[in-house]
Amino acid sequence: MRKLKIISILLASILLVGLVSIMLGRFAVEDEKPTLKVGYLPITHSTLPLIVYAQNQGRLEHFNLEMVRFASWPELAEAIKTGRIDAGGSILNTLAIKINYRGVPFNTVLMAVRDGSVLIVRKDIKDVSELRGKTIAIPSRFSPHFILLHQYLTDHGLEPGVDVKTVEMKPPDMVSALAAGAIDGYIVAEAFGVMAERLAVGRVLILSKDIEIPGSKSNECVIAIRSEFIDKYPEAVQEFVNKLIQAGIWAEENPLESAKLVAPFLGQEPETIRRALMEPKGRTRFIDLYPREEELAVFQDHMLRLGLIEKGIDIKEFVDERFAAEAYRKFGLEKLEW
16 A cells, blocks of 8 residues: 555656646746847837737747837837847838948838828918928928928928928827927827827828839838848748738728727727727728838938938848748738839
């Protein structure tokens, strides 16, 4: 009897050790997966990586995804430069170029969105000509919004910086600044445009989709990742790009569900986000996200002309399109020709 008890204890111990080993092995496998830390601002341009995070609870096959929220573009850029985060999801295309220009190995792997920005003005301003002598807030001088505003004003005979003053401001502060009369308008990513409309403190003067930048189809924000992460974990980057493209297709087909999913991350009501995505149709789009060298070259040319950078970077090296190309092949997508 005593012998049977000893054998039972030994078997139980062996089983326990086996279970512990299995669990430790499982945790070890989990620990081997890299964590991709992606910085974002609370704007609809960040919708796709947030969808990927929410739908997978941050746990994917080849990596774990961590979303890190920032209030301003300079803060996000500094975190990328210092290596505190690995990627911008999304990040302004011009800011990504600027980071690379400053010597940080950093690559664009996908477009984050098309369109989705807006020029909001005081309710009494009805025409672009009435912007003379006014102050418009921009999220950063190193933003496509600054370039979009510059193009729009110039196209209508106004000289930026002379006829119209610009000030840099954190996107979350813009609505309250307009309501307080501190500024006359702002150009920014959604859903801060819809917020002003819903609060009745401003009106849309023009959507970004209606401002023409020759050579670009509303290329504002990109998914960009530090080169060292790309080189070390290409399978993780490929899975991330695949999931982002799938999220874009899903978001186009399910705007309300998408709005509900990302609302907690953006700090907005789902209805506000839904309107920012689809009213009017095409206000924000998540299709044809293939990163094109020629588009980014157009914005770099604007940066050079405006004195935002002293010399250009190698755009061909900056745009790493192999992951998008593989995803397009995998899902049977076609790169649209313009």
